[in-house]
Amino acid sequence: MNPFKVFTGFVILMLGISLLLLSSAQKYVAEYGGVVVIGPFPIVFASSPDIATFMILIAIIFVLLPLLWRW
DSSP states (O other), X not given: OOHHHHHHHHHHHHHHHHHHHHHHHSXXXXXOEEEEEETTEXXXXXXXXXXXXXXXXXXXXXXXXXXXXXX
C-alpha cells in the first residue's frame, strides 16, 4: 500500500465532503449522484432525473474506457 496514494485519496475525500457541506450551507439544494461499477455492470443513483442522466453518461464512459485502452 502506497502511503502517498492513501493520503491523496484521503485529501480528495475530505475535499468532497467539505464542498458538500459548503453547498448545503447556502439556500441552494444540493443535487448528488454516483456510479458504482461492479464488473461490467454500472449501478447509477442520483437525487434528480437530470443528475441521473449525467451519471448514466459517466457510467457509459467508465464501461467503455477499459475497452478503448485495450486497442
